[in-house]
Amino acid sequence: MFAYLVRRVIGAVVLLFIVTAVTFSIFFLVPKLGGASADDLASRYVGKSAGAEQIHETAVRLGFTDPLYEQYGRFLKGLFVGQEYNYGPATEHCPAPCFGYSFLTQQPVWPDLVDRLPVTASLAFGAAFIWLVTGVGTGIVSALRRGSALDRSLMSVALAGVSLPIFFTGLLSLSIFSYGLGWTAQGGTNPMDAANPAWWAYDLILPWVTLAFLYAAAYARLTRAGMLETMNEDFVRTARAKGLTERTVVMKHGLRSALTPILTIFGLDLGLLLGGAILTETTFSLPGIGQYAVIALRANDLPKVLGVTLVAAFFIVLANLIVDLLYAVVDPRVRIS
Amino acid sequence: MTESQAPVQRIERGEAFLDVRDLKVHFPTDDGVVKSVDGISFQLERGKTLGIVGESGSGKSVTSLSIMGLHKAGSAKITGEVFLDGQDLISSSAEEVRKLRGKRMAMIFQDPLSAMHPFYTVGHQIIEAYRVHNDVSKQVARKHAIAMLDRVGIPQPDKRVDAYPHQFSGGMRQRAMIAMALSCDPDLLIADEPTTALDVTVQAQILDLIRDLQSEFNSAVIIITHDLGVVAELADDIQVMYAGRAIEYGNADDIFERPQHPYTWGLLGSMPRIDRERTERLIPIKGSPPSLINVPTGCPFNPRCNYAHLNGGSSETERPELLDIGDGHKVACHLSPEQRRTAWETDILPKL
Numbered sequence: 001m002f003a004y005l006v007r008r009v010i011g012a013v014v015l016l017f018i019v020t021a022v023t024f025s026i027f028f029l030v031p032k033l034g035g036a037s038a039d040d041l042a043s044r045y046v047g048k049s050a051g052a053e054q055i056h057e058t059a060v061r062l063g064f065t066d067p068l069y070e071q072y073g074r075f076l077k078g079l080f081v082g083q084e085y086n087y088g089p090a091t092e093h094c095p096a097p098c099f100g101y102s103f104l105t106q107q108p109v110w111p112d113l114v115d116r117l118p119v120t121a122s123l124a125f126g127a128a129f130i131w132l133v134t135g136v137g138t139g140i141v142s143a144l145r146r147g148s149a150l151d152r153s154l155m156s157v158a159l160a161g162v163s164l165p166i167f168f169t170g171l172l173s174l175s176i177f178s179y180g181l182g183w184t185a186q187g188g189t190n191p192m193d194a195a196n197p198a199w200w201a202y203d204l205i206l207p208w209v210t211l212a213f214l215y216a217a218a219y220a221r222l223t224r225a226g227m228l229e230t231m232n233e234d235f236v237r238t239a240r241a242k243g244l245t246e247r248t249v250v251m252k253h254g255l256r257s258a259l260t261p262i263l264t265i266f267g268l269d270l271g272l273l274l275g276g277a278i279l280t281e282t283t284f285s286l287p288g289i290g291q292y293a294v295i296a297l298r299a300n301d302l303p304k305v306l307g308v309t310l311v312a313a314f315f316i317v318l319a320n321l322i323v324d325l326l327y328a329v330v331d332p333r334v335r336i337s
Numbered sequence: 338m339t340e341s342q343a344p345v346q347r348i349e350r351g352e353a354f355l356d357v358r359d360l361k362v363h364f365p366t367d368d369g370v371v372k373s374v375d376g377i378s379f380q381l382e383r384g385k386t387l388g389i390v391g392e393s394g395s396g397k398s399v400t401s402l403s404i405m406g407l408h409k410a411g412s413a414k415i416t417g418e419v420f421l422d423g424q425d426l427i428s429s430s431a432e433e434v435r436k437l438r439g440k441r442m443a444m445i446f447q448d449p450l451s452a453m454h455p456f457y458t459v460g461h462q463i464i465e466a467y468r469v470h471n472d473v474s475k476q477v478a479r480k481h482a483i484a485m486l487d488r489v490g491i492p493q494p495d496k497r498v499d500a501y502p503h504q505f506s507g508g509m510r511q512r513a514m515i516a517m518a519l520s521c522d523p524d525l526l527i528a529d530e531p532t533t534a535l536d537v538t539v540q541a542q543i544l545d546l547i548r549d550l551q552s553e554f555n556s557a558v559i560i561i562t563h564d565l566g567v568v569a570e571l572a573d574d575i576q577v578m579y580a581g582r583a584i585e586y587g588n589a590d591d592i593f594e595r596p597q598h599p600y601t602w603g604l605l606g607s608m609p610r611i612d613r614e615r616t617e618r619l620i621p622i623k624g625s626p627p628s629l630i631n632v633p634t635g636c637p638f639n640p641r642c643n644y645a646h647l648n649g650g651s652s653e654t655e656r657p658e659l660l661d662i663g664d665g666h667k668v669a670c671h672l673s674p675e676q677r678r679t680a681w682e683t684d685i686l687p688k689l
Binding site: 233234235237238239240241242243244245246248253256257330331332333 | 405407435436437438439440443444446448451452453454455456458465466469470501503514517518
């Protein structure tokens with residue numbers, strides 16, 4: 001068990017290093033291969049009014065003329081111990097983890113991410129809770145009532161949920177519940193500024209439900225398929241033959257096995273969302289990581305994009321690691337192999 | 338058994354400990370009604386063993402599952418009566434039957450690996466089976482589980498109780514299944530192909546174990562198999578099934594020494610025997626079992642039977658009844674006793 005744990009953790013760390021190398025090359029090597037010079041990169045920092053000489057000076061100061069591996073080395077060093085940035089008039093220390101400075105605002109990226117993470121996390125965890133409960137619950141009910149009118153209508157709703165994009169359901173629910181009925185917040189405020197948890201939830205309830213609807217639909221279908229399969233397993237028949245109540249048979253013997261594949265997907269989904277729920281945050285104007293990524297992409301603000309990408313990758317790897325470890329807890333066969 | 342020809346007074350509570358009367362299990366499907374079991378009757382006393390033999394799809398497993406009440410509600414149409422110690426299981430509520438399951442009647446399945454839950458320890462699963470019917474603490478149930486594992490011959494039961502099914506060998510797993518089935522001391526034990534998934538060397542051990550435990554617990558045992566060798570080891574009475582019906586019923590001596598039905602001859606002929614010349618070939622039954630939606634009219638075995646032509650057409654038109662030919666030995670066949678004796682003595686016996 002311990003060896004398994006160590007193996008997985010080492011694997012995750014190695015993977016993260018590979019991710020930094022790949023993203024770094026995509027952002028700095030690919031433009032170079034595409035013909036962009038170090039000066040072009042530096043020009044994004046100094047603005048359009050500067051002369052060619054100034055731009056070149058900046059490029060040298062910021063190290064854009066150095067070989068790529070040196071730049072990558074500096075970047076890695078910045079992540080772990082911080083980095084000195086010489087932006088002309090003075091040298092500034094960017095403390096670890098340093099993701100560099102925004103081209104546009106000249107502000108370090110990391111504090112921005114730290115500011116926005118709670119919004120994204122609130123959105124992701126709240127929605128995850130809702131979709132787990134409703135999705136898995138719907139799936140179980142549907143599987144047990146297979147072929148009934150209830151099953152068919154639940155699965156139709158689920159099909160709609162999987163098919164409808166967030167910007168459609170989001171805008172629709174905004175127009176009904178927020179602008180029409182006035183029950184929920186209209187978006188655009190930062191839920192982290194809310195005075196108390198009730199207002200925080202009030203700001204987030206519509207994004208939660210909209211996001212959860214999409215995922216709950218997928219989870220309902222997955223759970224249903226998984227339950228239909230496991231309820232036909234021999235060990236479920238054994239559980240019945242022992243005289244266990246149907247409730248125990250379903251919840252303890254059937255669901256336990258049906259949930260393991262869902263655990264995998266849940267880890268991936270949650271990890272992905274923590275790196276920014278782009279559509280939901282944009283639709284509801286929530287100042288989270290996803291919205292930050294959109295702003296950065298529009299402005300071509302490379303350091304910000306790099307920062308968001310790495311944070312997202314970090315969460316996905318972390319979520320997968322946790323899922324792998326949970327797997328060993330859930331399924332005893334994993335511990336041996 | 339000697340008076341089974343005489344008109345029997347119908348007593349509501351059944352006569353034997355297990356009394357199955359005209360049990361039918363039909364599954365309505367889009368293609369028609371699948372008559373998996375189409376009217377079988379047998380009786381079984383405590384301490385006795387009944388072997389149910391037949392090919393795949395002859396209805397043996399469906400019979401056992403319907404006795405246990407393990408068919409999904411709604412999917413199967415079950416009629417007839419199954420009296421267990423006087424209580425009719427077919428007309429009892431699902432909840433009443435559930436309370437009997439595991440406690441008064443228990444079941445061992447074919448593949449012990451898939452029949453045990455992979456995520457729970459062997460001990461946990463036995464403790465669960467015991468505690469659902471006995472109001473005891475976990476510690477008491479655990480001691481009982483260890484004692485049961487010890488009884489079925491698992492070494493170091495106090496350690497193995499915490500092992501998972503995948504850490505056991507096939508034979509060990511089947512022993513654990515038996516321990517689980519017997520944990521509540523059931524009066525009826527149904528073993529559905531208990532040795533089919535096991536190594537040959539382990540098969541005999543498991544059969545020995547079932548026999549030992551039966552004499553110790555004095556339970557009635559139904560053993561379901563396609564392997565005549567297994568019933569030869571264990572069964573007092575044997576019921577041979579074909580296409581959802583019993584086609585021959587008798588005690589083990591009758592079936593092995595004086596079999597009456599051409600299908601039983603076929604089963605005996607296709608059993609490998611160590612005491613025969615290697616050059617002699619097995620005699621397989623030609624053809625394959627019939628579809629249970631479209632059972633052949635007349636005797637369902639007639640398309641595969643070598644003697645069907647002797648009956649002047651009745652094989653193809655009339656379904657033979659299961660009739661007693663003396664001493665409780667019953668057979669469903671149109672052939673006359675003389676024809677059967679001649680065929681058995683001249684065609685079959687020399688080749689066995």
